[in-house]
Amino acid sequence: MASSPVSRATGRVAVPVLGLIWLAVTTVPFLFMVMTSFKTQQESFSSSVWTLPEAFNLVNYIDVLSGSFLTYLKNSVMVVAISVLLVMLIASMAAYAFARIRFRFNEALFGLIVAGMIVPIHITLVPIYLMTRHMGLYDSPFALIGPYVATSLPISVFILTEFMRQIPKELEEAARLDGCGPFTIYFKIFLPLSGPGLSTVAIYNGIMMWNEFIFAYVLTSSTSTRTLPMAVWDFQGQYASNIPAILTVVTLTSLPLIVAYAFGQEKIVNGMMAGSLKG
Amino acid sequence: MTSITLSGVNKSFGANFPVIRGVDLTIDDGEFCVFLGPSGCGKSTLLRMVAGLETAYSGEIRIGDRVVDKVEPADRQVAMVFQNYALYPHMSVYDNMAFGLRQAKTPKDEIERRVKEAARILQIEPLLDRMPKALSGGQRQRVAIGRAIVRQPKVFLFDEPLSNLDAALRVHMRSEIATLHRNFPAASMIYVTHDQTEAMALADKIVLLHAGKDMLKHGSIAQVGKPLDLYHRPRNLFVAGFLGSPTMNFLPATFVGQETGGAHVTLKGGEELVVPVDGSQLAAGAPVTLGVRPEHLAPVPVPAIQTLTRKVSAVEHFGEYSFVYLDGGTPAPLIAKVAGDGGVKAGDSATFVAPADCCHLFDADGIALNHLNSL
Amino acid sequence: MTDISTRSAGGGAGGTVLSLRKLAPVIFLAPAILLLAVYLLYPLVESFRLSLLDWNGLGTDARFVGLDNWKKLASDALFWRAARNNILLAVFSVLIQMPIAVVLAVVLDNAGRGSRILKILYFLPLLMSSVALGVLFKYFYDVNFGPLNALLDYVGLGYLAQDWLGDTRYALGAVIAVVCWQYIPFYMVLFMAGLASFPAEISEAAKLDGASESTIFWKMKLPHLRGTFRTAIVLSVIGALRYFDLIYVMTGGGPEGASELMATYMYRNVFSSFQLGYGSTVASAMFIIVILIASVLLRFSKRYETEI
Numbered sequence: 001m002a003s004s005p006v007s008r009a010t011g012r013v014a015v016p017v018l019g020l021i022w023l024a025v026t027t028v029p030f031l032f033m034v035m036t037s038f039k040t041q042q043e044s045f046s047s048s049v050w051t052l053p054e055a056f057n058l059v060n061y062i063d064v065l066s067g068s069f070l071t072y073l074k075n076s077v078m079v080v081a082i083s084v085l086l087v088m089l090i091a092s093m094a095a096y097a098f099a100r101i102r103f104r105f106n107e108a109l110f111g112l113i114v115a116g117m118i119v120p121i122h123i124t125l126v127p128i129y130l131m132t133r134h135m136g137l138y139d140s141p142f143a144l145i146g147p148y149v150a151t152s153l154p155i156s157v158f159i160l161t162e163f164m165r166q167i168p169k170e171l172e173e174a175a176r177l178d179g180c181g182p183f184t185i186y187f188k189i190f191l192p193l194s195g196p197g198l199s200t201v202a203i204y205n206g207i208m209m210w211n212e213f214i215f216a217y218v219l220t221s222s223t224s225t226r227t228l229p230m231a232v233w234d235f236q237g238q239y240a241s242n243i244p245a246i247l248t249v250v251t252l253t254s255l256p257l258i259v260a261y262a263f264g265q266e267k268i269v270n271g272m273m274a275g276s277l278k279g
Numbered sequence: 280m281t282s283i284t285l286s287g288v289n290k291s292f293g294a295n296f297p298v299i300r301g302v303d304l305t306i307d308d309g310e311f312c313v314f315l316g317p318s319g320c321g322k323s324t325l326l327r328m329v330a331g332l333e334t335a336y337s338g339e340i341r342i343g344d345r346v347v348d349k350v351e352p353a354d355r356q357v358a359m360v361f362q363n364y365a366l367y368p369h370m371s372v373y374d375n376m377a378f379g380l381r382q383a384k385t386p387k388d389e390i391e392r393r394v395k396e397a398a399r400i401l402q403i404e405p406l407l408d409r410m411p412k413a414l415s416g417g418q419r420q421r422v423a424i425g426r427a428i429v430r431q432p433k434v435f436l437f438d439e440p441l442s443n444l445d446a447a448l449r450v451h452m453r454s455e456i457a458t459l460h461r462n463f464p465a466a467s468m469i470y471v472t473h474d475q476t477e478a479m480a481l482a483d484k485i486v487l488l489h490a491g492k493d494m495l496k497h498g499s500i501a502q503v504g505k506p507l508d509l510y511h512r513p514r515n516l517f518v519a520g521f522l523g524s525p526t527m528n529f530l531p532a533t534f535v536g537q538e539t540g541g542a543h544v545t546l547k548g549g550e551e552l553v554v555p556v557d558g559s560q561l562a563a564g565a566p567v568t569l570g571v572r573p574e575h576l577a578p579v580p581v582p583a584i585q586t587l588t589r590k591v592s593a594v595e596h597f598g599e600y601s602f603v604y605l606d607g608g609t610p611a612p613l614i615a616k617v618a619g620d621g622g623v624k625a626g627d628s629a630t631f632v633a634p635a636d637c638c639h640l641f642d643a644d645g646i647a648l649n650h651l652n653s654l
Numbered sequence: 655m656t657d658i659s660t661r662s663a664g665g666g667a668g669g670t671v672l673s674l675r676k677l678a679p680v681i682f683l684a685p686a687i688l689l690l691a692v693y694l695l696y697p698l699v700e701s702f703r704l705s706l707l708d709w710n711g712l713g714t715d716a717r718f719v720g721l722d723n724w725k726k727l728a729s730d731a732l733f734w735r736a737a738r739n740n741i742l743l744a745v746f747s748v749l750i751q752m753p754i755a756v757v758l759a760v761v762l763d764n765a766g767r768g769s770r771i772l773k774i775l776y777f778l779p780l781l782m783s784s785v786a787l788g789v790l791f792k793y794f795y796d797v798n799f800g801p802l803n804a805l806l807d808y809v810g811l812g813y814l815a816q817d818w819l820g821d822t823r824y825a826l827g828a829v830i831a832v833v834c835w836q837y838i839p840f841y842m843v844l845f846m847a848g849l850a851s852f853p854a855e856i857s858e859a860a861k862l863d864g865a866s867e868s869t870i871f872w873k874m875k876l877p878h879l880r881g882t883f884r885t886a887i888v889l890s891v892i893g894a895l896r897y898f899d900l901i902y903v904m905t906g907g908g909p910e911g912a913s914e915l916m917a918t919y920m921y922r923n924v925f926s927s928f929q930l931g932y933g934s935t936v937a938s939a940m941f942i943i944v945i946l947i948a949s950v951l952l953r954f955s956k957r958y959e960t961e962i
Contacts, residue, residue, distance in 0.1 A: 018761045019772055022754075025835065026776055032801045033790050049801040050808065090685040097682035106679075113686070116694055118948045120896040122917045123941040124697035126704060126924055126934050130711070131697070150693030153686055170365035173332050174426075178379030179353030182678040188378075192369045211783030213899040218925070229785045233903070236789055243793055250786045257781040265774045272780060273843055276889065 037061070037248040044244050060248035064235070068223045069252060072231035075141045079227055080209045083148040084202050087156050090149065091201060092194060095160030096186045100172060110161065116154035121147075121214070129218050141227065143219040148212065152205040155275060163197030164190055203268055204275025210257060228253045281343055281433040281467045282308050283329060288338030290324060290498075298324050300499040302338070304486060306467050311460050313482035314471045317521070320490030321498040323438055326471045330359050330436050342434060353382070358427035359436040363443055364419045366411040366426075372398075373407040376426045390429075397428040400462065417448045424459065435463070437470040441477065449477075457481055475522055479506045487518055516645035519570050525602065527570045527639070528613050534558055534565040541651055542640055544569060548607060552585055554638040556648035567648075568641040573602070575637035576615035578622065579630050588630040589613060591623050603629065698941070704934035711930035723935035733936060736907075736914040737943065743830055743915070744894035748887055750834045751841050755886070756879070758838065759845035760871070773846070776839040788903025791832045795819050795904075819905050822912035829901050829913050836900075837893075841886050848882035849875060884955045891951060895944045916940040 036044060037060055038053040097103075098110045128147055137143040167190060175185045191198075213229045220226045223234060235249040261268050283306040290299040298321040306312040314322035327333040329340060331352035340347055347355050366375050373394055380390045398404045401421040411419060420440065427435055437456070441449045457480070460468055472478055478485050486503050489496040502509055502518045513519035519527045532544040535551075542558030544567060545551055552569065561567070582588045589605035592612060601621040605613040615621075615631050623629045640648045705723055709716035727733055758776070762769040779787070794800055795818040803815035818828040857870050865873070898917035901907065907914035907922060920940060924933030 015761050015764050016768075018757065019765055019768065022758055022761075023772060023775060026779065026839070028801075028805075029790055029794055029835075030778070032794060036793075044799065049799060049804045090689065093682045094686035097679045101679045101682070103679040109683070109687075113690065116690060118892065118945065119694060119698065120917070120941060120944050122896065122898060122920055123701045123937040124694060125920075126711075126930060126937060127697035127700035128693060130700075131692075146689065146693050150689045153690055157686060168363065168365065170361040170363060171367060173327075173330075173352075174359070174361060174365040174367070175378075176332065176352045177330060177357070177359050178426075178430075179351075179382035182675060182682075184382070186682070189367060207781065211781075211785075213783065213785050213903075214921075229783045232783070232785045232789050243799060246789060247793065250790050253786050254782055258778070261774075261778070261781055265777075268781070269773070269777055269843060272777075273840075273847075276840065277844075277885065 033247050033251055036244050037251045039244045041242045041244055060245050061252070063245060064248050064252060069231055069249065071224055072226055072228045072253075073256075075224075075226060076210060076228040079141050079144050079148070080206055083145050083152070083209055084206045086145065086149045087152045087205050088198050088202060091153055091156035092160050092164075092191060092198065093186065094153070094157045095164050095194075096190050098157070098161045099164035099167075100185075100190070101182065110157075113154050114158050117158070121151055124151075125214065125218060128215070132219050138219065139221050139225050141220065141225050144212075144215055144227070147215045147219070148205075148209045152201075152208070156201045156205060159201055159274065160194060160197050163194055167193050199267065200271045200274045203271030207257065207268070207272065208275075228256075281465065282306060282310075282341075283434060283467060283469070284339075284341040285325075285329075286339050286341075288325070288328065288340065289336045290321075290328065290333065291336055298498045299328070299335070300497065302498075302500055304500065304503065306469065306484070309464050309467060311468045311470065311481055311483045313478040313485050314469065314488065315475060315478040315482075315485050315521075316473065316488035316501075317490045318473055320488040322471045322473075322486075322488050324498075325488070326359075326436055326438055326469055329355075329434070329469060330357055331355050353379075356433040357436055358430045358432035358434075359438065360420075360423045360427050360440045362439040364411075364423040366419055366422055368411050370410075371407065372403065372409050372411070372414070372422050372425075375411065375422055376429050379426065379430050393429040393431070394425075397425040400428065400459075401425050416444050417452060420444065420452055421455075424456075428459075428463075433466055435459075435466055435468040437468065439471055439473070442472075442474070453477055453480055475524070479510070479522075482506050485509055487521060489517055512647070512650060513570075513639065514647050516568065516570070516641050516647075519639060519641070519647070523572055523574075525573050525614050525616070526611075527572050528576070529641075530569045530571075530607075530613070532567050532569045532640075534561045534563060534567050536563050537561075541635065542567075542648065544640065546587070548587065548589070550587055552633065552638065553635060554640045554648075555635050555651045556640045557651060558640065558648055561642065561648075566643055568645075569633075570639035570641060571633045571637060573614040573616040576617075576631040576633060578603075578615070578617055579632045582630050583632070585635060586630050586632045587613075588628060591625050591627045591629050593625050594621060594623060596620055605629070605631075701934045701941070702938050704931055705938045707931040707934075709930045710928040711924070712928070716931070719931070723932050724939075726932065727935050727939055732911055732914065733916070733919060733939070735911055736916045736919040739826060739913065740895050740897070740915050742826065743833065743897060744891045746830050747833060747837070747890045747894045750830070751838050751890060752883065752886060754834070755838050755841035756845050756876075758842040759849055762842070762846055763849045773839075773843065776842060778839075779836040780840055782836070784899035785903050787832065787836060788900045792819065792904050795828055820909055822909050825905050825909060825913040829904055832900060832904070833894075833897070837890070841890070844886055845879060845882055848879045852878050888948075888951050888955055892944070892948050895940075895947060916943070 032049065035053060036049070038055075038057045039047075040057060040059060043054060094113070098106060124147070132138050132143045171189055171193075172185055175189050180188065211229055212227075216227045216230050217233065220230065226234065232246075232249055232253055236246055239245045285302050285304045288299055288302040289297065291297040302325060314325055316322045324333055328335050329342075331347065331350065335348065342355055342357070367378065370378065376394045376397060377390045380393065394407070395404070398407055401424060403418065403421050403425060406414065406418060406422070411422070414422065423440070440456070441452050444452060456470075460481075470477075470481060483505070484503065485506050487501045487509060489499050489501045496517075501521075502514045509518055510522055513522065516529070520529070530546055532546050532552075535543040535545055537543070537558045538553060540553045541555035542561070543551065543553050546569065554569065558567075576587075579586055587605075589607050591603055592606050593604040595602040595604075599618075601617055601619065603615040603617055603621050603623060605615065607613060636652070642648060706718060706720060707716045708719045708722070762773055765772060794802055797803065797817040797820060800818075802818065806812055806814050816824050818824050852875050856874060860870050860874060896917065897915055898921070901913055901915055902918050902921065905913045907918035916936065917940065920933050920936040923929045923936055
């Protein structure tokens, strides 16, 4: 049937048409966002949404960037960088133990940690909120690091353990003959050889943390302590009905990841897929 | 003193699965010792116990005059070459070889001297900056050996080092390992393989380990000795059947009595043979097994004393020699390896002499009866 | 491997090295276990404890009320409506996302050169934070200034224009549409990987046997994707049950609870009504529901796997 000339022709047409339709569905909201960000507030009320901006108007960008936006950005970079590094270190240490050291409860403990992946974080929200207040960390960007690292651990331990199990046992034995103890083997052999696994963990968790909302919302409250996702939230309140300004903030908060994506699409797609699939 | 002594070494995985059973063994100073056996016989485990990578369940291992059971692998003055080389993929050839020395805090110039020296011996000097990924199988093998050499160990351990190489390279590297042994006469070497050709070619001493269904013997030593001793004077059916290719022919026979020339036996086909072994412990009529290697069966024109006459079922020609398959072997067909084309064809009846000195006789337990003449 | 230590408790010069080796798993695991205990296990237990209290979260006037909160929950229509919305979200996520994702995967599978660039563009929504998306779509759906209604107007479907997020009839659907918009590319990539693993020899052999492209698709490739479907469904259902951010930002659960989810309901109880105890009850109930459904799904999909 499909090999008949007619249906082959429909196939030739249908494929690009469907592909373009979805491209439109994907891009229309983005177009709306970017286009509106170049309009003045006046313009957004007076003209139809789908008319192009009168000029390549950067007033919103200047306005937003001269405000507290960069503080949010700085907090995000700091929190995510520290958390990702900690996740890589702590998860790879645990993964090394699970993958390579025989001890009682190895499998049970591994199963327990991996099961942590299906726990909805919302159940931890109130106790963590109370705990954070108690520790005096409330309304500090550092309050986010603990929950971020902890919620990233199950998936990261899982990915890295799977990865390290595939590193040949002989390498470890060769290292033992070369005089390495477990700590040297971890640092000098397993850590360097886990590069791809570590990058998956870093990409997936980095993106999740970069976009994380609920902990940031609950554990911080001031402009000076909040992260980028909260910038959108706060500006939304601040600018009220200035839609172009708000969409400028949305554009700007999305930009860092989109720029990163431009440099390593495959890596990011694969990292996101691997992370979610295991999760 | 770099002799290695294993006394009463046992190991099992789980309660009921012994892998090493009561191994007593001494490997002398500078000796090249090969652990040989079919897969699963525990030869690698035994090697790894010497390395310190596995722990014995009981028994004692000495290297030199030091009991090493509680000594870390790195402190046993052994170096190991792994089957799949186990080169650190993220380090250059130089760093691979230097890694162990750096761990031992060897001075930098000393490291450099030793690595360069090993690289020279192994002719891998141009490769020192390469990563393992960029090396061929043979080159990786050399680097793995180089990593062992730089440590100046008292004992070299090889775990099936040639099994990942193709046939031609394997022969070549085999001769290089023999050269290595000559270059380091003071070091003892233990070499694990399942390949009897490698074992015969390299070994000063072969340790053949049991494997198979007989759980009482599994993981125990079947025979220790010089390669040709094992070939000519196998102590039991397992050794006789393992060494040699094609394997030794086994024929069920009945013990008739001890005569001056040796044990007199009758085969199922009615042939009478005298095997120069001591059968005085056997009762007349006892079942025995006659063993004779294919290469020792020689064609003769007419039946006489010490001959077998059987129908030829097939002939395989290899040019230089031929395999003649004969009816009446148990369980496998009887094979004779004869020079040239053998002069017989399938369907013929052929007669072969089994020279008395080349016959072996095994009692009902599979133990060889002692030969009357020594080698 | 810690073999060495088994035989040698204590013992001479090697003693310290060996005990370090024995301690190794503890040292390697300690940071992970500590963090998980503090930020996952303790909050889990604490949440159940809080669910037995009547407390506004501020003072010290927490009152132990036993199972009162749980009894209240059992007859709390708002909670069950939220749970029902979670289920609706899960069901519609699967029903809408899977077919579109498969079609797109097939399209890209046949698109040749353009497929890479399309895949990259399609994937963009997954990089957006849900707050950004929520705010973006809040304005996208806006009744007066929103481009959606303008678009409908433009193509002559102006009578379809609605107050998408403000109308109890449409709010949940509008939100589900955004969820689908964001996640369809994810499942598309998943199905593309599934299709890529279909052995080329099989379709070649089938072609030699006279099978048409469509037969190959329906009778061979689609069954080949069975495992991928299972994974996709598990992921999307579990995801839907835990959903929070996007909906909280877009509707806050409104109007009149029309798009309320268990997570948003919990949030409102704790941080808007300051009913910490009852909010924790909602959170704990949500936890139980998610774990129950997840384990049923996982078991079912596992059993299914072994049957094949």
